[in-house]
Amino acid sequence: MKEFEISCPVGKTLSEEQLYSAAAKALGVARNKVASAEIVRRSLDARNEVLYRYRISASAVGETIEKYTLPEYKFVSGAEPVIVVGSGPAGMFASLRLLMEGRKPIILERGKDVHSRKFDIASIGQRQIVNPDSNYCFGEGGAGTFSDGKLFTRSNKRGDIREVLRQLVSFGADESILTDAHPHIGSDKLPRIVENIRKCIIEHGGEYHFDCKVIDLEQFNVGNKKSWKVICEGGLTFSAKNVILATGHSAKEIYRLFARKGWALEMKGFAIGVRAEHPQSLINKIQYHGKYQPFMPPAEYSLVTQVEGRGVFSFCMCPGGILVPSSTEPSEVVLNGMSNSMRNSQWANAGIVCSVEAEDVPEFDKYGVFALLEFQQSVEHQMFDFSNSLQAPAQRMTDFCRKIVSSSIPKTSYTPGAVSAPLHELLPLGVYSRLRAAFPAFDRKMKGFYTDDALLLACESRTSSPIRIPRNQETMCHVDLPGIYPCGEGAGYAGGIVSSAIDGILVASSTTA
Ligand SMILES: Cc1cc2nc3c(=O)[nH]c(=O)nc-3n(C[C@H](O)[C@H](O)[C@H](O)COP(=O)(O)OP(=O)(O)OC[C@H]3O[C@@H](n4cnc5c(N)ncnc54)[C@H](O)[C@@H]3O)c2cc1C
Known part of the structure; x- marks a missing residue:
């Protein structure tokens, strides 16, 4: 396997023949001995002639190549539940990771499903009506759904970034996001992807509950084990040993709840x-x-x-x-x-x-x-x-x-x-x-x-959260509250769609069975 770079003027297509010939040259083998030549990154260079620079990964016949395989989601209907508060990138990717690990995500979302949410969003622009539970920040898919859908991050955990991007492609994003140096999806495509993620989670036995605004968290004992009761506005309650709090940077009520209870918060x-x-x-x-x-x-x-x-x-x-x-x-x-x-x-x-x-x-x-x-x-x-x-x-x-x-x-x-x-x-x-x-x-x-x-x-003003919900670096739990996992942008540990999704994956993997 070898990586190398070639360029091609913007507006011209890089042909397969060019790709394989360049790969043969880079590998030092005959053209018919090239097993694979794949674009792994495309970036625009406008310094002189406007070019696309392609990073190519190529292998010769006989080499063993590690192939990426999409994760397998397990059927989790009867499995140990984990409550996920918030269905933004952090909550969605945490839930997908839970499915992979055989645990059941129960997603509580204060807003509406992505389709119904569109009407509330239109009302803001057209009639200046802001629904405090369904707007550009709140509702299925979170703040990233009606956005530019830029998918780059300063985080260098490339392995995890690829996991996020591959999954987004499997849910309907264009394959170009896997190679573009500055990938983006666009707000016309994001809602369908968000909907496909929900369908996948439900098909595998997870649960989604919309119009479920979490207003309180109470710890209780089951025998000698501790568990959490999650209370929603209107009185609906859900219980689980582990709760992932992925409520985003605009969920001020959650910070106020922590302050009321005397649980640790930090300014940021x-x-x-x-x-x-x-x-x-x-x-x-x-x-x-x-x-x-x-x-x-x-x-x-x-x-x-x-x-x-x-x-x-x-x-x-x-x-x-x-x-x-x-x-x-x-x-x-x-x-x-x-x-x-x-x-x-x-x-x-x-x-x-x-x-x-x-x-x-x-x-x-x-x-x-x-x-x-x-x-x-x-x-x-x-x-x-x-x-x-x-x-x-x-x-x-x-x-x-x-x-x-x-x-x-x-x-x-x-x-x-x-x-x-x-x-x-x-x-x-x-x-x-x-x-x-x-x-x-x-x-x-x-x-x-x-x-x-x-x-x-x-x-x-909503560039990132002005408050952090502190967590233990190793367990990922809140510093005082075993079983509560602050996650994503609202917890102050991520910023942007991809880094929030990565944080969701990390946190979900840390929840103990
Ligand atoms: C218009 C816009 C454009 C953006 N463009 C980009 C972009 O191009 N690229 C990029 O990387 N980032 C972009 N961002 C930022 C990005 O969307 C966020 O960084 C990301 O969505 C954070 O993910 P999250 O899951 O941590 O939180 P969020 O996406 O904020 O999700 C939190 C979820 O929790 C729910 N929630 C909140 N409180 C409660 C409660 N009490 N009970 C139940 N549910 C609750 C909310 O309804 C929401 O669905 C944009 C943001 C906006 C608003």
Whole structure:
């Protein structure tokens, strides 16, 4: 087995003949002695001629190759149950892993099934109605379902990443996610994949319960063994020895529940700022150095700088995407980005956010472990109070840096709409001053990024959880609560679809039978 790289101009197809000839050369064998030649990674290189760089794995006849086989899910109807709270990537992949290990996942989800959830999501944009249990963050599939579906992660546990990606393909994702350096699925395809995962779990004897918002956890004894009673709003209860808590970073009630019970929580830094929306054509022009052709994928960017001891960086960049209202309560304005699989809207958007630590907001010290959560909420409410609606306060990038309210604002993809606003006054000073310094710095890296045509909308605040539910590194259990397994983004141990899914797998494997 040998890995090597070849390139091919974007727009031209790499033929099988080219692939096998290159493999023969790399392996030093005749063309007819090549047993396999497989693309394992494809990345775009726009530095000079715009190329795809392919990483190829090839083997010669006679070599033994380890083949990946899809996991086998066991039938678990009568098996030991594990309660999984939340059906986001962490909860879904934890449940799939439980099936593999012969334990029965019982999934409790506060929101609706993915199909019904679509109607509530449409209501947010069209009628400005936010259902606190069914929105862009809550409901089957979790926050990743109506998203860009970007699947890259900084985590380097490649083996696990491949397990996640292979399973996503088996549930309907395009095979290209296995090789693309920056794989993404798109919000038009994700709901079907989420539905297929549910069908698989149910067919194998697992259970799904929608409209089941967990509001309490109580420990009780069964003989000399301890077990957990999980209480849902409305009174429904479920019991199991092990409970995986995969409720995401917006489930504030779960943090409040822990605080009420006196169970350990920790504060955790997060990042907050704005969404920047540029015309995609401008980003293409910058990133492809004026050589963009319509058959090329819409260009992406990733920017980072340090200002006054804090990182300012682009977050969840969506090429050819749209802005969405991801508020979970009616009185807050929270933005995020999503795109469909074609990424063909006229806009490029990304969060441009600044890291915040507790010492940056001393006025919130009185809230103890909730200081950063309260700070986050205060900014979200501030934006709502300005427009008195889900409309986003907005300002042209250049006006933002000059501290001028924009006399007009460009058209935006954000369906609730935008209102011209003094973001330089509405954002917390430390965040504003760092963003203000960052935009010209970003322009030095991407000439043309700092422009009158870019609109900033506030706020982008749900970048990660401002609270961690601490767990024992070895057992993965909550530090005080045997049998409770904090998991995924809400527990503060993951960020993004893939890393949350990986965390789900790790946690499920740690639950003891
Ligand atoms: C619009 C948008 C776009 C995004 N785009 C991307 C992207 O392109 N790529 C990427 O990697 N990440 C993206 N993200 C982030 C990503 O979705 C999250 O990192 C990921 O979904 C976290 O997974 P999780 O399973 O830990 O939590 P979540 O996905 O948040 O799932 C938590 C689940 O728990 C349920 N729940 C909450 N409280 C309770 C309760 N009390 N009882 C029962 N159920 C409960 C919720 O309804 C939800 O279904 C995006 C997020 C949003 C909102």
